[in-house]
Amino acid sequence: MKKIYGITLDTSGRCIHYDLIEDVIANKCYYCKKYYACHLCHNQQENHEFYPWPIVQDLTDKVVLCGVCHHEMTYAEYTSFENCPNCEHAFNLNCRKHKHLYFT
Template identity: 40%
Template sequence: MSPTVLGPTVDEQTRCIHYRTALDIVAIRFACCGDYYPCHRCHEQAADHPSRPWPPEAGDERAVLCGSCREELTIAQYVASTHCPACGAAFNPRCALHHPMYFELPA
């Protein structure tokens, strides 16, 4: 069963009111609550608590959902990829600008 994605999603591929280009197809499971949201802004709007990033040692944590095939990726898989390793769908390369909000990456 595919995880539920919370927040103001606009389609089945996890796009939201904030990010909805053809490449915006991932949702992030937030370390603070364990819930999936399409983006940090959705979490801010819908959650009743502040977000916090996954710690550096959480690279094996399944915390990214591909909106195309619904595969749950590890943090390490996601940050090393430009496409979903399961279905080949392209990810938005500009999402890397937000990685520090979601993940404390190892040095």
């Protein structure tokens, strides 16, 4: 099972910054390759800024993790669904407004 890092996480990967029922996505930092609940948690716990994943590099890279079932997804898979394709838990669609923070 992949680990989700963050501050004050619950069992589904929600953190102190984002804690709505749909906030279950963790994104992988390109620099350290760790899944974090959010960029704010990452930047408070690491000695480098969250580095977005270059999605044009390799579309088969697993870069998004569902905090409920720990299903890893590619960028394309994540953006194709409103729910986890494995456990069907709803995603927070507002997270897509932060695309520039997590993907380049």
